[in-house]
Amino acid sequence: MSERRTAPRHRVLKHGTLAFxxxxxxxxMVRNISSGGARLExxxxxxxPQSFTLVIESDRFxxxxRPVWCSDSRIGVAFN
Incomplete structure (x- = not known):
């Protein structure tokens, strides 16, 4: 399997909110994150929806x- 990410992701376990x-x-739950996107549960x-805001209050982030893939309870998002 080839790597398609443009930036390396860092493993995290942080509570987040998808705001509409x-x-x-x-x-x-934010499971990994990079400058270009994240994997969420x-x-x-x-x-x-087609776009939303990821908020991680503990980091003031x-x-x-926008979602780019989803599977079961996981979703990959790309930052705009």
């Missing part, structure tokens, strides 16, 4: 992102 424009949000990744 209409005021809603979904809790998630969410209860139901198949009902997410906010990034606009």
């Amino acid at each position: 424009g209409g005021g809603g949000g979904v809790d998630c 969410v209860a139901n990744p198949f009902r997410l 906010m990034r606009r992102c």
